Amino acid sequence: MKEYSKKLSALPPYLFVKINSLKKDAYAKKNDVIDLAMGNPDLPTPEGIVNCLVDTVKNHPGTHRYPQAKGMPKLRKAICDWYKKRFDVDLNPENEALVLIGSKEGIAHMCMAWLDPGETVLVANPAYPVHFNGVILAGGTIYDMPLLPENGWLPDLTKIPEKVARKAKLMFLNYPNNPTTAVIEDDNFFKEVVRFAKKYDIIVCHDNAYSEVVFGDYEVPSFLQTPGAKDVGVEFYSLSKTYNMAGWRIGFCVGNPSVVAPLEKFKSFIDYGVPTFLQLAAVHALNSDEKINKDTMEEYKKRRDKFCDGLNKLGFVVEKPKSTMYLWAKIPEKFKSMGSLAFSEELLKETGIAASPGVGFGSFGEGYLRFALVTHFNRFHDALIRLKKFVSK
Ligand SMILES: Cc1ncc(COP(=O)(O)O)c(C=O)c1O
Numbered sequence: 001m002k003e004y005s006k007k008l009s010a011l012p013p014y015l016f017v018k019i020n021s022l023k024k025d026a027y028a029k030k031n032d033v034i035d036l037a038m039g040n041p042d043l044p045t046p047e048g049i050v051n052c053l054v055d056t057v058k059n060h061p062g063t064h065r066y067p068q069a070k071g072m073p074k075l076r077k078a079i080c081d082w083y084k085k086r087f088d089v090d091l092n093p094e095n096e097a098l099v100l101i102g103s104k105e106g107i108a109h110m111c112m113a114w115l116d117p118g119e120t121v122l123v124a125n126p127a128y129p130v131h132f133n134g135v136i137l138a139g140g141t142i143y144d145m146p147l148l149p150e151n152g153w154l155p156d157l158t159k160i161p162e163k164v165a166r167k168a169k170l171m172f173l174n175y176p177n178n179p180t181t182a183v184i185e186d187d188n189f190f191k192e193v194v195r196f197a198k199k200y201d202i203i204v205c206h207d208n209a210y211s212e213v214v215f216g217d218y219e220v221p222s223f224l225q226t227p228g229a230k231d232v233g234v235e236f237y238s239l240s241k242t243y244n245m246a247g248w249r250i251g252f253c254v255g256n257p258s259v260v261a262p263l264e265k266f267k268s269f270i271d272y273g274v275p276t277f278l279q280l281a282a283v284h285a286l287n288s289d290e291k292i293n294k295d296t297m298e299e300y301k302k303r304r305d306k307f308c309d310g311l312n313k314l315g316f317v318v319e320k321p322k323s324t325m326y327l328w329a330k331i332p333e334k335f336k337s338m339g340s341l342a343f344s345e346e347l348l349k350e351t352g353i354a355a356s357p358g359v360g361f362g363s364f365g366e367g368y369l370r371f372a373l374v375t376h377f378n379r380f381h382d383a384l385i386r387l388k389k390f391v392s393k
Pocket of ligand 1: 101102103104105128174178207209238240249250251
């Protein structure tokens, strides 16, 4: 057989493959796996949203037909109303909001729509993998913007060489950040991003998947709240975490109409969009207040506090995040030389705990593990007992 495309083979080895296959082996052997590897919310979608879907599928067979690919007008309006209410950002439902089959799909296709082979994209490292894999699949060239703890896990735009900045076409950012859990503390960084993007004519793609997964009083901003942001970019939003709808596959892209239009055009050639009954359930979600509620965040908080304190006592270094449902844990010093991939593999084999190796998110994630807080509170107690045994060996 001939070889598959160079674009696909150019993807870096998917570092979660080994973890996934070890996980499969462990499940097959009926081992007791504590799966903290994937950011896959374990709590159910709010009842009203589920009921809306069931009722629509059952009683409105018209919704079984092909959907409106760019999103029904009703959903695009609900998206724009929600952005106004939540972030005080004005958007035109006609051309500044596009429905996606999850923001992952949209980010990958954004790269396809905008990049010609060899064009440069500024990508944070570490990052949610589609931010770099999308670029590779589109034949683009990645310029890494290291995220370092001493810089609050923000990229230092002053370190980007003038020559690179001038030829860069897109920039991907994501705050609250996966995997580092960092958040934007004031509006200076986004202002700097807008200035930089205007100076070099770069399209900013901000991924705001975790805006509602917050602890305490911290309030997540939208990039589009920054003066001038809509001139230079778009924001990707996901319903997966806000409403525990990860498996439903729905998100959206909002912002600059000239940036949104090519994405819409590209998608119109390859997909038919999100099923109508799902779109209507999303309208219900956005118009109601059934987002991750206080109880859900209380549950994440309990898990966060228990596991974070426990990990720190075992020699990991973990800060309590203000947002996201992850812990970004520095591997204890004595295991540092193993690297995060080998560490996570050993951990899974020996303890049944699945975590994501930091290096899977990029080379600057090396030395860290990402734990997702997506299992029952009591399981974190078990996980800490197993970890204690593992690290004291
Ligand atoms: C930063 C970030 N963006 C996007 C996504 C994917 O969201 P969706 O389910 O809408 O594709 C995730 C999922 O974990 C994420 O962490």
